[in-house]
Amino acid sequence: MKIDDVATKFEALGNPTRLKIYRALVRAGEAGTPVGRLQERLKIAPSTLSHHLKTLVTAGLIRQVREATTLNCHANYDVMRGLMDFMVAECCADAVESKDTKSAA
Amino acid sequence: MKIDDVATKFEALGNPTRLKIYRALVRAGEAGTPVGRLQERLKIAPSTLSHHLKTLVTAGLIRQVREATTLNCHANYDVMRGLMDFMVAECCADAVESKDTKSAA
DNA sequence: TCGATCATTCTAGTCTGATCGAATTATCAA
């Protein structure tokens, strides 16, 4: 994952409202959550919610699947894993080593 | 870590320039990197760099230690670890399970 | 087709963030 892509995803997660949406979707697991239910639970104006969902979809963090009249939203776990990998591999190789050294000392 | 704090940290990492700064600091390890060296390596205007560093410090992602005339910048590895923990514990418990189930199937 | 529900898009207002040049503060060497 390129660093600009990572930044885009972090930016998407950097808004409190969007982070709550994302967390709700991740917790929902494979079943996902319809837009309407998110709206009820998080008490967000529909237009605002839709705006944030679009941002999350564009960032690749979630996807939406139409099921009859409702739109079901799912977290993209692979992308989340990619972010974690970036934090660990691209960033934290030295960090972990340093930390271990420190802890051991 | 509260969800708003997490959002603040993600937001800080959500700017490409800041993410590059942060990555450079994480890679620098315990030794850290002076502001001036960051400025040389990343080719950012001093005032812009200072602005972003302030944001990272405020978010708690890095800290600065004065050493004579230079300011040495360090990544806060504990905070990074806290972010990872949030992703895993607050978010991904179901995700990992679902993934394993899927992979096994 | 009509009506109802679900969700998005449009439009607009407000606000915050990114950037950089210029001026300022801080530290040290001589």
Place this chain on the structure above:
DNA sequence: TTGATAATTCGATCAGACTAGAATGATCGA
């Protein structure tokens, strides 16, 4: 103290983000 270097703060501009009400599009039951 003076001069030099390091870094921040100030001031201004510009672009983009957040929010939400109103209007529109999509889907299905009757």
